[in-house]
Amino acid sequence: MSRGKAASALDLPRPDGLDASKQQGAYAALRGAILNRQLPAGGRLPSTRSLAERWQVSRGTLEAAFERLHSEGYVQRVAGSGTRVCAVIPEQFMAAPTVAQAPRRAVVPDQPDAGVQSHVPFVARRPDASLFDLKTWARCISRGLLSVGPGVLEAAHPAGLPQLRAQIADYLRSYRGLQCEADEVIVTTGIRHALDLIARTLLKSGDTACVEDPGYPPARRLFSLAGAHIHAVPVTAEGLDTDQLPDTARLAYVTPAHQAPLGMTLSVSRRLALLDWAARAEAWVVEDDYDSEYNYNAAPLAALKSLDSSDRVIYCGSFNKNLFPGLRVGFMVVPKALRPALLRTLQLTGHSVGAGDQSGLVEFLGSGAFVRHLRASRQAYQARRDALLECLGGQFRVSGQQAGLHFVLWLPAGVEEPDFCTRAAAVGLTLQPLGTFCRDARLPPAVIIGYTALTLAQIRFHGRALAKLLMAA
The missing domain is CATH 1.10.10.10 (Winged helix-like DNA-binding domain superfamily/Winged helix DNA-binding domain)
Known part of the structure; x- marks a missing residue:
């Protein structure tokens, strides 16, 4: 050796x-x-x-x-x-420790909102990032940055890049029926960011904020953090019950295209009644248009904002709901009377979207790649929805399946949400009880089924397991 x-x-x-x-x-x-x-x-x-x-x-x-x-x-x-x-x-x-060391505290992982996760049946109510063309996106990022030049890295645009705001306004005019201009658009990091800005700007301690019941829990929490009193408004088959809106409220938050979580569309008569209430009460309406691009049976109704002749609606949208979850870019279309105050809050909090993502979206929207992606992903999600409904075999009641990234599965009579979710977890299914979305509402037991960020193979395998669980309930 x-x-x-x-x-x-x-x-x-x-x-x-x-x-x-x-x-x-x-x-x-x-x-x-x-x-x-x-x-x-x-x-x-x-x-x-x-x-x-x-x-x-x-x-x-x-x-x-x-x-x-x-x-x-x-x-x-x-x-x-x-x-x-x-x-x-x-x-x-x-060196040996001089005293016995305390055992390390167990690290508690952060929990995503309501447990939403990609590829986890059935909380996958988010876009499937694997459908997104990364090569096209990389080219758009490169072309976008090169086209705007180094000045974009130095200049401050609190409301967002002017080119991106113009592209967003053009898209909304063409596809959501809004008659808006670029100067009405404010770019945000997402819908929650928009709600936070609205709450900080419009609400003060003791104000009343109306929310749907059941509804989107983060909206309730953000309005509460601003000191507002939360007034839960029941939801019926036509959407928000506008007769229950108090004239003393400062604002009302709604999801008219695909009510979160029940999935119905706010009827035209309710839309007009809501706008009439806002004008009469001098209140604001926050329209969360989170997944309106995904309608599988017919063209969606134009946005509520398109009927807003009194300029009382703050329209909120987000690209991370239709491109990929990690893209933290959203936007608001803001009434002219609120724009200066919202911009001041935005500048104070310092939240803004990076120039790279903004310039990439300018190219992605302008080249038509965004609309092409929506068309392809809509077809994929519809196929996944159909495969899951086929697994359920039409034996169980569902609602809200005509659009969006999820639907509601109503449980058989006598089955309680906690017990069913526990039994589902034992066979590898993660389910969200409808009750977690309710404040005062008392509805029959149901679970939210998110399917868009699952593969067809996952849907068929876990869909059969879900059907078997329901049959045994």
């Missing part, structure tokens, strides 16, 4: 975690042996050849671990002398 390559007399045990991650496991075991003085300062490590035989891993794996230890200063590798532990080890790594 060549000089300096003899195995160490110390028989290092094979690490327990070596099978899961060989290189990391080898590195961690050797580093631990050094820091615990199992391998003393100046001592020689076993050769990679002998240690590979002992630990039953490849020599290349150990070479990588040795090189990492060398780069971090734990060992020296000298030709002809092998690999030796460095003489100097930071003292804080070797």
Whole structure:
């Protein structure tokens, strides 16, 4: 055996975690042996050849671990002398603690809102990022930045890039029936950001904010944080019950295209009554148009804002609901009377969208790629919805399936939401009870079924499991 390559007399045990991650496991075991003085300062490590035989891993794996230890200063590798532990080890790594250390607190992972997650049946009520053309997006980002030049990286545009606001206004005129101009658009990081700005700007302690019941929980929480009293307004088959709106309210938040979570469309008569209430009460209406692009049976109604002759509606939209969740870009179409105050709040809070995403969206919208993506994703989501409904076989009542990213599944008589969700979890299904969306409303038991960020294979497999669970209920 060549000089300096003899195995160490110390028989290092094979690490327990070596099978899961060989290189990391080898590195961690050797580093631990050094820091615990199992391998003393100046001592020689076993050769990679002998240690590979002992630990039953490849020599290349150990070479990588040795090189990492060398780069971090734990060992020296000298030709002809092998690999030796460095003489100097930071003292804080070797000193024994003077008192017993408290056990580490378990880390509680952050919970996404209402448990919404991609590829998890059935809380996948979000866009499927795999349908998004990343190559096209990369080209749009590059072209967008190059077209606007370095000035966009220096200039401040609190309301958003003028080019993007113009493209958004053009899209809304063509597809949502809004007669708006670029100067009415404010770019946000999403609908929640818009609601936060609205709450901070329009509400003060003691004001009344009306919300749908059942409805979108973050809207209730954001309005409450501003000090507002929350007035829950019941939802009927025609949408928000406008007869229940108090004239003393400061604003009303609605989801007219596809009510969140029940899924009905606010009727035309209710829309007109809502606008009449806003004008009479000098209140504001916040229209959350979160998934209006996805209507599977017919063309959607034009936005509520399109009927707004008194300029009392704040229209909110978001690109992360139809492109990909990580794209934090949304927008508001703001009544002229509110624009200065909302912009002041936006500048004060400092939330703004990066120039790269904005300039990329300018190209994505202007090239027609956005509309093409909507068309393709709408077809994919409709196919997924149809496959899931086929699994359920028409035996169970659903509602809201005509549009959007989810529908409501009403449970059989006598079945309670918590019990059903617990039994679903046991077979790998994550379900959202309808009750979590309610404030005062008392509705029959139901669960929310999100399907758009699932593959067809997932839908068919887990859809059959869901149907079997329902049959056994």
